[in-house]
Amino acid sequence: DVKVTQSSRYLVKRTGEKVFLECVQDMDHENMFWYRQDPGLGLRLIYFSYDVKMKEKGDIPEGYSVSREKKERFSLILESASTNQTSMYLCASTTGAGGGYTFGSGTRLTVV
Amino acid sequence: GIQVEQSPPDLILQEGANSTLRCNFSDSVNNLQWFHQNPWGQLINLFYIPSGTKQNGRLSATTVATERYSLLYISSSQTTDSGVYFCAVEDLYDYKLSFGAGTTVTVRA
Numbered sequence: 495d496v497k498v499t500q501s502s503r504y505l506v507k508r509t510g511e512k513v514f515l516e517c518v519q520d521m522d523h524e525n526m527f528w529y530r531q532d533p534g535l536g537l538r539l540i541y542f543s544y545d546v547k548m549k550e551k552g553d554i555p556e557g558y559s560v561s562r563e564k565k566e567r568f569s570l571i572l573e574s575a576s577t578n579q580t581s582m583y584l585c586a587s588t589t590g591a592g593g594g595y596t597f598g599s600g601t602r603l604t605v606v
Numbered sequence: 607g608i609q610v611e612q613s614p615p616d617l618i619l620q621e622g623a624n625s626t627l628r629c630n631f632s633d634s635v636n637n638l639q640w641f642h643q644n645p646w647g648q649l650i651n652l653f654y655i656p657s658g659t660k661q662n663g664r665l666s667a668t669t670v671a672t673e674r675y676s677l678l679y680i681s682s683s684q685t686t687d688s689g690v691y692f693c694a695v696e697d698l699y700d701y702k703l704s705f706g707a708g709t710t711v712t713v714r715a
Binding site for chain 2: 503525527531536537539542544552553582584586588594595596597598599600602
């Protein structure tokens with residue numbers, strides 16, 4: 495089975511800190527995604543990537559950036575964390591072309 | 607983007623009961639998946655079902671792509687079935703998933 499690993503289950507960061515959320519998949523998938531999940535708002539796409547060094551904005555990219563230097567790793571970066579970025583962050587990967595998505599276990603980020 | 611509507615929003619079941627969850631979507635799609643979100647927040651893939659019917663134990667799913675809906679059936683429900691069930695569809699032109707708002711299922715012993 496495809497495994498998608500997120501480096502932290504829980505994180506607490508201070509306002510203004512630079513935060514890195516890491517995601518690694520082990521099945522050579524081309525496509526990787528970052529979502530955030532908030533009560534009442536569901537899952538919303540932040541950024542995605544179809545290949546190494548490629549990135550595309552999702553529906554809510556403001557305040558975030560991403561990095562994909564290697565195919566298996568997709569990092570989400572909060573340049574200057576704010577309290578409204580407190581959320582559950584979910585990473586996913588897929589082969590594309592009709593292949594199913596696999597999600598990581600999620601990172602609950604709290605910004606204080 | 608594609609609109610995804612799930613119903614009902616909440617469902618309370620007695621252990622052993624059967625239930626049906628519905629997902630309607632607004633446009634043709636490449637793929638449809640059903641997920642179960644466990645209490646720790648992880649999304650567990652239940653079915654990848656762009657069309658047709660699949661079964662996995664007490665769970666089964668049917669997608670009628672031409673009519674743009676999918677159904678998830680839970681039979682003989684157990685307390686471990688509790689959680690949020692999401693339907694998500696993949697756009698025809700890219701690989702982005704659009705999620706429904708979910709159905710929260712509570713199974714009582």
